[in-house]
Amino acid sequence: MLELQGFHRQISVFRLEADDWQTARDVRLSALTDSAAAFLGDEAAERGYNENQWRAELDVHVWFVARLDDKAVGLAKLNRSPDQSDGIHLEAMWVAPDVRRRGVGEVLVSALEATAASLGAQVLRLWVFTENRSARDFYLRLGYRGPLHPQKIEVNGRFRIEEEFEKRLG
Numbered sequence: 001m002l003e004l005q006g007f008h009r010q011i012s013v014f015r016l017e018a019d020d021w022q023t024a025r026d027v028r029l030s031a032l033t034d035s036a037a038a039f040l041g042d043e044a045a046e047r048g049y050n051e052n053q054w055r056a057e058l059d060v061h062v063w064f065v066a067r068l069d070d071k072a073v074g075l076a077k078l079n080r081s082p083d084q085s086d087g088i089h090l091e092a093m094w095v096a097p098d099v100r101r102r103g104v105g106e107v108l109v110s111a112l113e114a115t116a117a118s119l120g121a122q123v124l125r126l127w128v129f130t131e132n133r134s135a136r137d138f139y140l141r142l143g144y145r146g147p148l149h150p151q152k153i154e155v156n157g158r159f160r161i162e163e164e165f166e167k168r169l170g
Contacts, residue, residue: 032046127165143167
């Protein structure tokens with residue numbers, strides 16, 4: 001658990017395990033409901049995932065939830081899929097709108113960076129849609145380098161451009 005004191009409130013970050021599947025589901029669905037355009041995921045599809053699918057997701061990838069005053073207010077994951085030839089990626093980053101710009105994102109990213117380094121990663125990469133200026137600015141402030149490589153992808157029936165960012169760890 002990582003903690004940061006600030007704004008007279010305490011931010012705590014916890015790694016989710018398979019038994020935390022309901023928390024992962026609930027916060028992920030909140031993220032998709034709030035900011036669907038920021039993610040590759042599809043809310044309707046993920047809403048239909050059963051317990052076994054959520055547990056499998058938590059077994060394969062490393063998920064963290066951020067809590068502020070015991071309320072889940074953020075989520076992020078490290079994609080460590082074995083078919084990823086280009087390393088570990090930070091994905092699914094979300095902070096609840098009412099607590100943005102209060103340090104929650106920074107604490108979540110710090111936890112993911114430390115975990116990626118402990119798993120042997122020398123570089124942490126992520127992708128951001130070109131129109132998501134606030135996310136781009138956020139990662140640049142945290143020392144990520146980019147945009148490096150653009151790619152055109154189809155998301156929910158339309159084509160979008162996303163750009164890769166990276167940060168050397170350690």
